[in-house]
Amino acid sequence: MPVVFSFVMNVWEVIMARKSAVAPVILLGLGKVGRALVNLVIAGRDQLEERRGIMIRLLGVADSTGAFVNPDGLTDPELGYILSSKSEGGTISELPGSLSLGEITAVLRPGTIVVDATASETTSPMLIAALANGCGVVLANKRPLVLPWEEAKVFYTHPCAGYEATVGAGLPVISTLRALLDTGDRITAIDGLVSGTLGYLLSEVEDGTPYSVALSRAHASGYTEPDPRDDLSGMDVARKGVILARTAGWPLELDDLPVTPLYPPELAALPVQEFMRAAARLDEEYARKAAQARSEGKALRYLVRVSPTGGEVGLTAVDQGSALARLHGAENAVVIKSEFYREIPLSVCGPGAGPRVTASGVLKDITEIAIELRKEKG
Amino acid sequence: MPVVFSFVMNVWEVIMARKSAVAPVILLGLGKVGRALVNLVIAGRDQLEERRGIMIRLLGVADSTGAFVNPDGLTDPELGYILSSKSEGGTISELPGSLSLGEITAVLRPGTIVVDATASETTSPMLIAALANGCGVVLANKRPLVLPWEEAKVFYTHPCAGYEATVGAGLPVISTLRALLDTGDRITAIDGLVSGTLGYLLSEVEDGTPYSVALSRAHASGYTEPDPRDDLSGMDVARKGVILARTAGWPLELDDLPVTPLYPPELAALPVQEFMRAAARLDEEYARKAAQARSEGKALRYLVRVSPTGGEVGLTAVDQGSALARLHGAENAVVIKSEFYREIPLSVCGPGAGPRVTASGVLKDITEIAIELRKEKG
Structure with a gap:
């Protein structure tokens, strides 16, 4: 020119x-x-x-x-x-x-x-x-x-x-959501695998390790909070869900996200050491859930899913072909659907924890x- | 506090x-x-x-x-x-x-x-x-x-x-590379599936469609350039590779990236219509390549790979478990390895073309x- x-x-x-x-x-x-x-x-x-x-x-x-x-x-x-x-x-x-x-x-x-x-x-x-x-x-x-x-x-x-x-x-999660909105896009749904700790735990269970063994390992390595129920409760995932939702323009509150923890209510009040021992009671249940997901061609993941009207946090069986199923170990992923990214979502994946x-x-x-x-x- | x-x-x-x-x-x-x-x-x-x-x-x-x-x-x-x-x-x-x-x-x-x-x-x-x-x-x-x-x-x-x-x-590809460098990271390698057109073509071949049929469809739908060899030559992918490399801090030139096109040299000089007819000669070869990759548990992708010392552009069989294998159709992905993202890379995936x-x-x-x-x- x-x-x-x-x-x-x-x-x-x-x-x-x-x-x-x-x-x-x-x-x-x-x-x-x-x-x-x-x-x-x-x-x-x-x-x-x-x-x-x-x-x-x-x-x-x-x-x-x-x-x-x-x-x-x-x-x-x-x-x-x-x-x-x-x-x-x-x-x-x-x-x-x-x-x-x-x-x-x-x-x-x-x-x-x-x-x-x-x-x-x-x-x-x-x-x-x-x-x-x-x-x-x-x-x-x-x-x-x-x-x-x-x-x-x-x-x-x-x-x-x-x-x-x-x-x-x-990972460029918040900046990506903000940039989409800045450029006139409208977000419609976000799925997030945003806990490295729970990702690691479920990966191990998927590979055949008993739940309680995987949990003890994560605990001993310092990957969990001192009381691992602080991770297993799903509350930290729910907080991230609220942050994602609010960034997307939906002023949700924590109460708007029903959370299913990765342990039953009867284990909530035990001292930490007793909880760790009692966790063996859950081994069979989680092994069964993983086997069931596999038999349906799916993978078990602990996800937060938010949309303009609310969301939820809990264990979800996702299709083997999906971005979320492919992750293993402590990897995080956030999958964004929007007006611009309607048929094929935009996803960002990688390690989502670590001081550096x-x-x-x-x-x-x-x-x-x-x-x-x-x-x-x- | x-x-x-x-x-x-x-x-x-x-x-x-x-x-x-x-x-x-x-x-x-x-x-x-x-x-x-x-x-x-x-x-x-x-x-x-x-x-x-x-x-x-x-x-x-x-x-x-x-x-x-x-x-x-x-x-x-x-x-x-x-x-x-x-x-x-x-x-x-x-x-x-x-x-x-x-x-x-x-x-x-x-x-x-x-x-x-x-x-x-x-x-x-x-x-x-x-x-x-x-x-x-x-x-x-x-x-x-x-x-x-x-x-x-x-x-x-x-x-x-x-x-x-x-x-x-x-997709936030350039901004992510820039932000990593701004925060003191050092990029070590980038793999990119950065052509929606070639992604679509190879996905179709993987699903059993003959190469020439998939190409004709893409051409008829306007997904390719008027002369589809402008896509198949890999030059546009190489340009993107140079842009990725230079953004990562490696001042490569186009000549530093050997490019293997998706058609043989003897078809380079034909008029477009003749080339489209001649493409049927390639059907068997690409079907064989896709079958071979599948038999090794891999998927065929047209990739650019760059590192501080150079790079290449061409057909690559990638592991089924990798982020790049999971993509289908026109989806793009860029996978970044760096000092911060050494074991698990950072990846950005989604539609990488379209006016909007x-x-x-x-x-x-x-x-x-x-x-x-x-x-x-x-």
Whole structure:
């Protein structure tokens, strides 16, 4: 196309003039994901600056006991010192130079990005206040997102809030749903296999391992919560279902998703060790269910399925030919049907758990929000 | 976490103060994708403004014969009039009020986003000049992206250039690769089934349809190029392979990807109709290949595979258990292995062709670049 420019060509001038913007970040929570994020930031800082023009500066980090703060940005030695203490089971309050938790707000300014990598029920008011004051918010913590819709709404609608890591860890699940809606699509249904732990468990049962044996292995390897019923209850899957539904534009509540747990009510009140022993009673039932599914050409999966009118969480026999049947082990998948993807759905598959890929989802959000917040280059 | 804010809380004030930013767009090419984009913009404009604060304004549209330009934005009736003429096979130059093609540059200003939805070989200098002058560039056209690396480099590295729609149409393929690299990951290999046409053809052969019959059907339905050898040659798949590789950080050239076409060299020079008849000679060979793959527990797929050192394009027998074997019909899939996704890869699957999903990929890029370009709210 022979189109001629009427203004002067100076190919690299504009590119070279782009200065990097500082993205000040405060991190709440120094569990596995929080620590992986700090490591990712240290290792990937230069790459991110070169690629996206964003310079991440960690101004403060906090666990539930205290905070470390440096208005100029915590240095790598400071961060290394904090991380190694935490990895060895220490708390921030034990470290010389730490401040009380409240002091972390001293470095909050409009433009700061607050990352919630806790599992706390109580961070929500602080995060909402941060958004209201021109900060960005990134959630790895699902709990604020499943509060009643009127309270949680701001996290789904504010342009400076992100929560990619809450479903599928680093897989592009939330960003894909958002992009579909941004481009005028209408989502009609989402099926998700979003628990690596339960995926692993059912894969083992499918391969002939007794339920209780597979469960003990997962428990011993640290793949389950300390009380494995926290996974088996399906509540974490239901939370992810609510997050998927709300992202798709359906303001469902947790109560709208009936959940069938992977253990019967009579085992709910037992102490953990007794529960683990009692689980052997379930071996036959699950082996039978797996055999039945196989005889029908199907595979047993623990799924969340949501649509505009509600959803459900539980064991489902899916066709062997489907994307969900093909998964094994801890692999996650989210299958999206929409107006654009009506006959053949859009699906995203891969490992949906692990500190590093989860931290990578958090870092992706930080980058997008830093670009959204950037008004002038510093 | 009992953190108290030291500055005043005013939840909605900041949100409400966010004004929408106008994103002026110029569209080159009014084929199926260009027209689908105009329709998406008209239908989804309000949704995009509400969700992302971006108001798309089409200042000009052009085909290879001429342009329509309105510095205040083309009105919906103007756009409807142009689209309906184009759908009926007309050209812009025939329409009263059209300008010569060159006139479209009259409305180009820094901040304008130029969309290349042509299949032209010659738009590259104009696009590079646009980037150099503070414009954004969105490519649905693969050709500028497979020019020698030194020329094409700017499209891969400039923060205001996007090309999501060139591989997998609306599927989040490019954005996923970019996000992995942004967050410090290192890609190690990419396998792609990125031709819906060849996917359909091989699915049919797998199901027992003779190669020549499946080809005739695809040709008659308009799924192939007018000369189906343009698909069967594998060159379009190779172009997508180069785009994937370069996005992953490997500056490969087209020559680095040996391509095995889906027809033998002796049929290369025949006229189209003769080639279609001669294709029956290949039926037995492809039926045999499919049977052989099946007997080994595999499925025949036409794949591009790239890694840091090179790649190849051709027919491959993949394990029945793999993500690529499960696909049927026109479905696309891209499977990414990286440092973060080492044992279980990250895969994105779904329809990878069609005007609407392709236009949706273009619109996603426009939105991201508009946010990148936005410095002050209008």
